[in-house]
């Protein structure tokens with residue numbers, strides 16, 4: 610079967626290679642679920658708008674988190690620091706207790722992973738199916754930052770940014 614990417618002239622392996630060269634931040638989306646909690650690693654976090662304060666991330670169609678993220682649902686966004694590649698991998702692993710051996714606390718009734726670069730408490734606004742992913746847009750209600758260095762994902766590996774001289 611010929612995929613959409615192949616019809617567009619890019620074989621799927623070439624497209625995957627191309628996308629792997631786009632560096633991304635690494636974040637864990639968390640929700641409280643009854644007495645438990647759920648979290649998933651994403652590399653698709655984007656800032657969308659200042660007024661109103663909107664961010665977005667994309668989840669694949671078979672994501673276990675997606676069915677929970679209806680409009681109005683509260684969620685946490687944990688932007689990971691450069692020492693947290695183990696956390697990123699844990700929250701991308703199936704069939705384990707992802708919060709076990711993760712240092713986290715509860716904030717605004719949401720699970721917050723300790724020692725991240727930034728923490729956002731958001732409320733889901735909208736969901737837009739786009740190809741094989743669903744874009745989830747969310748309004749920022751609370752946020753906190755740290756002075757830690759972010760974790761980056763690039764060419765299928767984790768990296769720490771090299772600071773360069775400020776442009777301004």
Ligand SMILES: Cc1cc2nc3c(=O)[nH]c(=O)nc-3n(C[C@H](O)[C@H](O)[C@H](O)COP(=O)(O)O)c2cc1C
Nearest residue numbers: 649650651652653667668669672673674701702762
């Ligand atoms: C660095 C990194 C970035 C990822 N980005 C995404 C993403 O943006 N969207 C997504 O759906 N899965 C992404 N994943 C994969 C999910 O974390 C992984 O498939 C996870 O097991 C999904 O959990 P779930 O099945 O409980 O939803 C990423 C994984 C890693 C390691």
